[in-house]
Structure formats: structure tokens, C-alpha cells
Amino acid sequence: MENEFVTEERLQLILELLEGKKYSRARDEILKANTVDIAEILEEVIEDIGIEKAIILFRTLPKDVSAEVFAYLPIDDQVAIINGITDREIQHIIDEMDFDDMIDVLEELPANVVDKILEKSTKEERRLINTFLNYPETSAGSLMTPDYISLRKNMTVAEALAHIKSEGMDRETVYTCYIKDEGRKLLGIVSLRTLVVSDDDVVVESLMHEDIIYVNVLDDQEDVSDTFKKYGFLAIPVVDNEKRLVGIITVDDILDVIDEETTEDFQKMAGVAVSTEEYLDMSVWKHVKNRLPWLFVLMCSYIITGSIITSFEAVLSQVIVLVAYLPMLMGTGGNSGSQSATLVIRGMAVGDVDLRDVGKVLWKELRVSFMIGLVLSLLNFIRICWVEGHGPWIALTVCGSMLVIVIAAKTIGSMLPMGAKKVGIDPALMASPMIASLTDMVSVVTYFALATFILGI
Amino acid sequence: MENEFVTEERLQLILELLEGKKYSRARDEILKANTVDIAEILEEVIEDIGIEKAIILFRTLPKDVSAEVFAYLPIDDQVAIINGITDREIQHIIDEMDFDDMIDVLEELPANVVDKILEKSTKEERRLINTFLNYPETSAGSLMTPDYISLRKNMTVAEALAHIKSEGMDRETVYTCYIKDEGRKLLGIVSLRTLVVSDDDVVVESLMHEDIIYVNVLDDQEDVSDTFKKYGFLAIPVVDNEKRLVGIITVDDILDVIDEETTEDFQKMAGVAVSTEEYLDMSVWKHVKNRLPWLFVLMCSYIITGSIITSFEAVLSQVIVLVAYLPMLMGTGGNSGSQSATLVIRGMAVGDVDLRDVGKVLWKELRVSFMIGLVLSLLNFIRICWVEGHGPWIALTVCGSMLVIVIAAKTIGSMLPMGAKKVGIDPALMASPMIASLTDMVSVVTYFALATFILGI
Numbered sequence: 001m002e003n004e005f006v007t008e009e010r011l012q013l014i015l016e017l018l019e020g021k022k023y024s025r026a027r028d029e030i031l032k033a034n035t036v037d038i039a040e041i042l043e044e045v046i047e048d049i050g051i052e053k054a055i056i057l058f059r060t061l062p063k064d065v066s067a068e069v070f071a072y073l074p075i076d077d078q079v080a081i082i083n084g085i086t087d088r089e090i091q092h093i094i095d096e097m098d099f100d101d102m103i104d105v106l107e108e109l110p111a112n113v114v115d116k117i118l119e120k121s122t123k124e125e126r127r128l129i130n131t132f133l134n135y136p137e138t139s140a141g142s143l144m145t146p147d148y149i150s151l152r153k154n155m156t157v158a159e160a161l162a163h164i165k166s167e168g169m170d171r172e173t174v175y176t177c178y179i180k181d182e183g184r185k186l187l188g189i190v191s192l193r194t195l196v197v198s199d200d201d202v203v204v205e206s207l208m209h210e211d212i213i214y215v216n217v218l219d220d221q222e223d224v225s226d227t228f229k230k231y232g233f234l235a236i237p238v239v240d241n242e243k244r245l246v247g248i249i250t251v252d253d254i255l256d257v258i259d260e261e262t263t264e265d266f267q268k269m270a271g272v273a274v275s276t277e278e279y280l281d282m283s284v285w286k287h288v289k290n291r292l293p294w295l296f297v298l299m300c301s302y303i304i305t306g307s308i309i310t311s312f313e314a315v316l317s318q319v320i321v322l323v324a325y326l327p328m329l330m331g332t333g334g335n336s337g338s339q340s341a342t343l344v345i346r347g348m349a350v351g352d353v354d355l356r357d358v359g360k361v362l363w364k365e366l367r368v369s370f371m372i373g374l375v376l377s378l379l380n381f382i383r384i385c386w387v388e389g390h391g392p393w394i395a396l397t398v399c400g401s402m403l404v405i406v407i408a409a410k411t412i413g414s415m416l417p418m419g420a421k422k423v424g425i426d427p428a429l430m431a432s433p434m435i436a437s438l439t440d441m442v443s444v445v446t447y448f449a450l451a452t453f454i455l456g457i
Numbered sequence: 458m459e460n461e462f463v464t465e466e467r468l469q470l471i472l473e474l475l476e477g478k479k480y481s482r483a484r485d486e487i488l489k490a491n492t493v494d495i496a497e498i499l500e501e502v503i504e505d506i507g508i509e510k511a512i513i514l515f516r517t518l519p520k521d522v523s524a525e526v527f528a529y530l531p532i533d534d535q536v537a538i539i540n541g542i543t544d545r546e547i548q549h550i551i552d553e554m555d556f557d558d559m560i561d562v563l564e565e566l567p568a569n570v571v572d573k574i575l576e577k578s579t580k581e582e583r584r585l586i587n588t589f590l591n592y593p594e595t596s597a598g599s600l601m602t603p604d605y606i607s608l609r610k611n612m613t614v615a616e617a618l619a620h621i622k623s624e625g626m627d628r629e630t631v632y633t634c635y636i637k638d639e640g641r642k643l644l645g646i647v648s649l650r651t652l653v654v655s656d657d658d659v660v661v662e663s664l665m666h667e668d669i670i671y672v673n674v675l676d677d678q679e680d681v682s683d684t685f686k687k688y689g690f691l692a693i694p695v696v697d698n699e700k701r702l703v704g705i706i707t708v709d710d711i712l713d714v715i716d717e718e719t720t721e722d723f724q725k726m727a728g729v730a731v732s733t734e735e736y737l738d739m740s741v742w743k744h745v746k747n748r749l750p751w752l753f754v755l756m757c758s759y760i761i762t763g764s765i766i767t768s769f770e771a772v773l774s775q776v777i778v779l780v781a782y783l784p785m786l787m788g789t790g791g792n793s794g795s796q797s798a799t800l801v802i803r804g805m806a807v808g809d810v811d812l813r814d815v816g817k818v819l820w821k822e823l824r825v826s827f828m829i830g831l832v833l834s835l836l837n838f839i840r841i842c843w844v845e846g847h848g849p850w851i852a853l854t855v856c857g858s859m860l861v862i863v864i865a866a867k868t869i870g871s872m873l874p875m876g877a878k879k880v881g882i883d884p885a886l887m888a889s890p891m892i893a894s895l896t897d898m899v900s901v902v903t904y905f906a907l908a909t910f911i912l913g914i
Contacts, residue, residue: 193632251709255686255689255715279809299836306781306782325763331759353737
């Protein structure tokens with residue numbers, strides 16, 4: 001991207017103009033930008049010279065711009081601005097906002113502020129807002145907007161275009177239009193492209209698609225984003241359990257969902273509780289609360305590893321040099337397992353691997369791990385025998401263990417996520433930390449058992 | 458998603474129809490589906506009853522459908538089909554395909570097939586295709602299409618709509634239209650929505666946006682997808698170094714890019730070489746080649762850990778029980794570090810954390826790790842003293858080490874990815890395996906040094 005608007009210089013200029021109370025010049029400067037960038041600048045203004053100046057600047061923006069900018073601000077800044085402007089200004093912003101953005105804002109605002117806003121809405125609006133506020137946070141319902149274009153099947157193209165012309169600016173999108181029957185059931189969809197390239201007197205019914213891909217209002221947002229990825233649509237209709245059209249979801253909102261879902265997977269795979277809060281915004285206490293439980297659970301698993309070691313104390317005390325190779329064996333086991341786990345988890349997430357493939361995956365991992373284990377074992381054999389001079393029996397113990405451990409780790413690493421999915425647990429929870437703990441146990445048992453056997457202790 | 462078309466029953470029905478050579482009934486059944494689903498069915502047909510029947514079925518599809526279906530097939534199946542149909546049929550498919558899909562196909566096909574196709578193109582087409590084939594694989598250039606709608610600034614809305622009507626069906630999108638000057642420099646963009654809601658005699662110039670967000674043809678696809686995420690556009694113009702418009706990228710192609718980039722991050726974070734090949738399609742040998750190097754590098758780091766242990770052999774041989782706590786200390790260190798690394802890497806990827814925040818991140822991690830370290834240490838103190846009865850000095854050694862190790866691990870885990878970004882290395886490479894190896898060294902040194910000091914050995 002070459003035309004980054006929010007440069008250090010421009011930011012400095014705007015801050016200086018505000019410090020010097022040159023508000024209208026600051027406004028003119030800021031209005032050259034896209035609304036997304038204006039929001040970014042406003043965030044910086046709040047952080048650098050405080051909310052008061054930011055509110056003065058915000059108030060100088062044209063009404064339609066300020067509503068859009070407001071929608072892009074983080075929730076803390078939204079609340080700060082709401083607290084600094086008049087009720088009438090709040091009302092203006094809410095009226096100008098897209099319905100789905102408004103719902104997002106209302107979901108985050110304190111209850112007393114929401115009440116203040118709802119007071120001024122009509123009864124019908126209040127009912128609709130309350131319905132939307134009640135959908136589960138990660139459902140299709142919480143992503144959708146009721147602001148779509150409805151056409152009747154017996155309209156002509158000319159009538160449809162006239163209808164779009166009159167309503168187009170208030171709708172989330174005009175590029176996909178929806179045709180319903182009297183019972184609000186979805187009959188078909190027609191794209192604006194089709195309407196624009198068709199002749200004026202053609203009837204909408206003859207143009208509409210009837211094999212419609214839709215989602216249910218209670219479907220999880222991950223399923224919704226998978227549907228978008230699969231079909232590449234710009235918008236998808238959302239229906240209730242009676243198949244009545246209740247809203248639409250547009251692709252721009254899905255980009256955020258995809259980021260959210262990816263972050264969730266990363267968090268799960270690192271053994272951190274899932275959270276949508278930003279890293280820096282989260283309190284120390286919350287960070288501790290999100291990280292401690294898994295660390296504790298995994299730590300307990302090491303009590304088992306520790307007691308296995310204790311039971312082999314006799315071996316250890318005789319051949320103390322064995323301890324020096326323990327970190328390598330455990331570490332390589334953990335890394336091997338985590339490679340396989342990550343590849344399988346990601347493969348399942350994007351649909352390359354599914355549960356039917358369990359045999360193929362196992363067979364592949366067995367061959368891959370055998371080859372990798374063999375190479376690493378041979379390298380170690382050379383090192384231990386010739387470089388470190390510990391003799392072939394120690395080398396054989398370490399290398400035999402290495403081979404077994406790599407094979408075991410890759411088998412566990414690939415099968416555990418698939419097993420988790422089979423029983424309905426998120427495979428992402430079976431990633432590195434979990435696999436490493438398990439392979440550590442396997443490593444210790446294998447190593448000391450082999451030592452007892454080979455070294456005859 | 459409730460209306461999954463590709464059910465086990467429907468698939469079975471189609472396979473039976475094909476086995477029974479009832480091709481036209483199979484075609485009628487398959488044509489009820491979306492083209493994406495038709496491609497999915499065709500894949501299954503190829504896998505289950507072979508390419509011959511699949512080709513017969515493919516040939517019965519209407520020309521425009523077959524081109525779209527072809528674009529959605531995996532490359533192996535595309536090559537198989539190309540080899541089974543006539544040159545004229547190949548030409549038909551290529552002609553019907555969207556330009557960017559065609560480039561994707563040509564990029565993957567064997568050179569002799571590409572030559573056969575290019576032979577039949579006009580000179581101008583060949584030049585354009587060759588230009589597109591030469592853009593780096595992950596650049597904006599390789600994602601874009603030259604099939605956009607161009608308008609002139611002095612056109613009226615009526616003229617613009619008439620132009621869109623005549624060209625609309627051959628263009629990648631009609632929803633964003635582009636206005637260029639005589640030198641092909643981009644002057645402005647106008648959305649179809651704006652055109653449709655405006656009056657017929659308004660001039661395009663008065664409607665167009667001039668503050669255009671664009672990308673350079675050589676920008677990396679990750680920057681392109683970040684731009685889409687930031688602004689929520691349906692299409693973004695691509696310009697060359699002289700700011701001339703050379704193509705556009707549409708949002709549906711970005712969804713695939715986002716998936717690809719995420720997979721890359723996962724691969725890097727697991728210490729696997731980056732590859733876009735599907736898990737099951739990749740040969741055992743390629744899997745080994747992608748995984749062995751990092752395992753080898755990390756294994757070498759354990760040689761250092763091992764020699765640290767060897768240098769403390771005197772301590773170990775006297776208090777052999779210390780070995781039992783080593784896996785717990787190393788494991789918890791690795792897990793703590795990997796939590797911090799993952800949070801910081803992801804935070805930087807989505808833009809929540811940037812390099813300026815290094816002080817804030819460090820201060821946060823220090824406090825979080827101190828609290829977590831303290832809790833885990835106390836729990837271990839109780840266990841070692843009262844449950845296992847090893848006495849306070851062993852307990853103090855283990856718990857003191859635990860506190861130091863957790864703090865060190867979280868500091869390394871958070872700082873290393875930021876340092877990597879600072880010097881231009883992908884932070885994702887500094888994830889769990891790397892962090893675990895480093896914290897293992899720290900763990901071993903801390904533990905044995907503390908043991909020497911506290912136990913007075």
C-alpha cells in the first residue's frame with residue numbers, strides 16, 4: 001500500500017493545529033482521509049492530547065462522516081465520546097449508523113447509555129434492536145443487518161431499479177437483492193449486475209436464482225465464514241427456523257470474523273484462554289487468569305513424568321551421563337509432535353483433511369517419522385560415539401530412544417487432534433503444549449526402559 | 458449452513474447414474490447445484506469411479522458452467538481433464554474463464570499444455586497473459602484481473618449505465634468502476650450504487666471519489682489483504698510504478714489469500730517449511746524435507762543444554778532427585794514462553810501491538826510472569842515439602858528456579874518476536890519450538906546454579 005494517509009508528519013500537523021485551537025483547519029486536513037483513517041487519527045488524538053480536543057474535532061465533522069468514524073473507533077473511545085456530547089448528538093450518530101454497526105455499539109455500551117438511546121427510538125425500532133441484541137455473540141444473528149433490498153417477483157427490471165434508486169443509500173448493500181413471498185420466506189435472489197445488464201421490461205422472477213445458499217440465524221460465525229470462503233459471495237441471507245428471511249451478512253463483516261477465529265485458534269494452540277480483548281488493553285490480572293489454568297494442568301502432567309524418573313533412579317545414579325541427553329530427547333519429541341499436530345489441525349480447519357482420512361494420515365506420519373527418526377538417530381550415533389567418545393552402548397540407547405520417540409510423537413501429534421474432533425472437542429486444544437507433555441512422558445519411559453535393557457542395569 | 462447440497466445420498470445417486478451410463482439424468486441432477494458444489498461432486502466422481510466417467514459428465518455441462526466448474530477444480534484434476542478433452546473444448550473453457558482464474562490455471566499447467574493454449578490466442582492476448590504470468594507468485598500482480606469497468610469522466614450516469622449494461626457480463630465486477638486519464642493514470646472510482654441512485658444526466662466526474670486507496674502491482678499479497686481488512690472494500694485498484702491502473706483485485710480472491718497467509722503462519726510457528734501444497738497431496742519425501750531442517754537445528758541447540766548438564770554432573774550425582782523435577786521446570790518454561798510468544802506474534806499480525814509498544818509489553822509480561830511464577834512456585838513448595846517430604850532446601854531450589862524460569866521464559870517469549878520484527882525477520886519464526894529450546898537452556902543453568910548455591914554442593 002503506497003498511499004498510507006496516516007503518516008507521522010500529517011499526524012503531527014493535525015496535533016499542532018488542535019493544540020493551537022485551529023479546529024476548522026484541522027477538520028479540513030482530516031476530511032481529506034477515508035473514514036477508516038479519520039478514526040485512526042482520532043484514536044491518536046485521544047491518546048496524545050486527550051479526549052476534550054478529540055471531542056471538539058469530532059463535533060466539527062459532517063454528521064454522516066461522524067457516524068461512520070464513530071463506528072470504527074474502539075469501544076473505550078466510543079464511551080468517552082458518548083459521555084462528552086449531547087443527547088441530541090448521540091441520537092444523530094445512532095440514526096446515521098448502519099444497523100449492524102449500531103447493534104455492535106449498543107452491545108458494548110453500559111446499560112444506562114443504551115437505555116438513554118432506546119428511549120428515543122420508536123416502539124418498532126426498540127423491538128427490532130432488542131431482538132438483535134439477544135442473538136448469541138458469535139452467531140450469524142449477531143453479524144447480520146435487516147437493511148437489505150427487498151424486491152417483489154412480479155416487478156419489472158425498471159421498477160426494481162427505481163426501487164433501488166429510492167432506497168439504495170440506506171441499505172447495507174444493493175448488490176444482492178432479495179425476493180420474498182407473503183410469508184417472508186425467501187423465494188430467490190438477484191444481483192444488481194443481472195438487473196443492470198437486463199432490459200427494462202424483463203420481470204424479476206425470470207432473472208432470480210432459486211438455489212439459494214443461506215445460513216441459519218443461530219449458526220456459528222465460523223460456519224458463516226466457511227460458507228463465504230467456499231462460495232465467494234458478497235452477501236449471504238440469514239433465515240430463522242421457519243426459513244423466513246431475517247437479515248443478511250455482507251463479506252466486509254466476515255473479514256473481521258476470520259481474524260477473530262484465527263486468533264482464537266492461536267490462543268487455544270498456545271494454551272491460553274480464548275479472549276477477543278486486545279493484548280495491551282487486557283489487565284495483568286486477566287492475563288494471569290487466562291494463562292495460569294493450562295500451565296497448572298500441564299505442570300501436573302510433569303508430576304507423572306517426574307515420578308517415572310524417580311522410579312528409574314537406580315539406572316540414573318549408575319550412568320549419570322544419560323541425563324545430559326534427556327533434554328534433547330524430550331525437546332525433539334515435543335517439536336516433532338507439534339509439527340504433526342499443527343499440520344493436521346490446520347489441514348482440518350481449511351478442509352484439506354477430514355476424519356475419513358485418519359488411515360492415510362497415520363500411514364503418512366509413520367513413514368515420515370521413521371525417516372526423520374532414522375536421520376536424527378544416525379547423526380547422534382556419530383556424535384556420541386566418535387565426538388563425545390561415550391561408546392556404542394550409550395549411543396545405541398540414545399539413538400534407539402530417538403527413533404521410538406520421534407515415531408511416537410508424530411503418531412500422537414497427528415492422531416490426538418483427529419480423535420478430539422471425533423468426540424467433538426476443538427482439535428486446536430490438542431496442540432503443542434498438550435502434545436509436548438504427553439511425548440515427554442513417552443520419552444522418559446522409552447529412554448530409561450531402553451537404558452535398563454541395553455546397558456543391563 | 459443448512460442447505461448443504463453435496464450430501465452422501467445425492468453423491469451416491471449421481472455415482473449410480475454414472476455407473477449405469479445415465480449421463481443426462483446425472484447432468485440434470487448435478488446442475489441443480491451451485492458451480493462450487495458441482496466441482497466438489499466432480500472431484501468425488503474422479504476419486505471414486507475414475508476420470509473417464511468424470512470427463513463424460515463434464516462434457517455434458519453447458520459451456521459457461523463447465524468453465525466455472527473447471528476453475529474450482531484442484532490442479533491435478535484440471536490437468537487430467539485437459540488431457541481428456543479436445544483442443545477445441547480446451548479453447549472454449551479458456552475463453553469462458555475469468556481472466557484471473559485463467560492465469561491461475563496457466564500458472565499450474567505443464568508448459569506444453571500452456572503453449573497449446575497460447576497458440577490459439579491473439580497476439581495482444583498472448584502479450585497480456587505473459588505479463589501476468591511474470592508477476593511474482595505472492596504479489597498483487599498475480600491476484601489481479603484486467604477485466605474491470607472503465608468509465609470516462611465526462612460520461613453522464615445514463616451513458617455510464619449503458620456502458621456497464623453492454624460490458625457487465627464479461628467483467629470481474631461491475632460494482633466499482635474506474636475512471637482513467639489519457640495516460641492510463643487512475644483519476645477516480647465510482648460505485649455502481651452511486652450511479653444507480655443518481656439521476657441520469659449527472660456527470661460521472663461529479664460523483665467519483667478521488668482519494669483512492671490502491672496497491673502497487675509488486676506489493677505482497679499479505680499487504681493487500683491487510684488493506685482489504687482495514688477498509689472493507691469490495692475491490693482495490695492495482696497500479697504500476699508510474700501510478701497507471703493495470704488491474705483490480707476483488708474481495709472474493711482475498712478470502713483465499715487470508716487462509717493461505719494463516720496457514721503459512723501456523724507452519725512457521727510449528728517449525729515446518731512453508732508450503733501451499735495440501736497435507737495429503739504432499740509426498741512423504743517432501744514432508745521429511747519440510748520438517749527435518751528445523752528439527753535438526755533445534756536438536757543442535759540441545760547439545761548446548763546437554764553440555765551444561767554435563768558440567769553440573771557433580772551436583773547431579775550427589776542429589777539425583779533433582780533430575781525428577783527437570784522435565785517440569787523445562788516444560789513449564791517452554792509453555793510459559795510459548796504463551797507469550799503466541800500472544801505477541803498474533804498481536805503484531807492483527808495490528809494490536811506494534812514495535813513502539815515494546816516497553817509496555819515488557820512491563821506487562823514481567824508482572825504477569827511474576828504472579829504466575831509465584832503461584833506455581835508456592836504450589837510446588839507445598840508438594841515437595843509436605844507431600845513428597847524432600848525437605849525445604851530441595852523445595853527452595855525447585856521453587857526459586859520455577860520463579861526465575863517463568864519470568865525469563867515470558868520475557869524471552871515476548872521480546873524475541875518483537876526483536877525479530879525489528880530486524881526484518883518474520884516474528885512467526887520465533888514461536889514455540891525456538892522459544893522452548895532457548896528457555897530449556899535458561900532452565901538448566903538456573904536450576905543447577907541455584908542447586909549449587911542453595912544446597913552448598
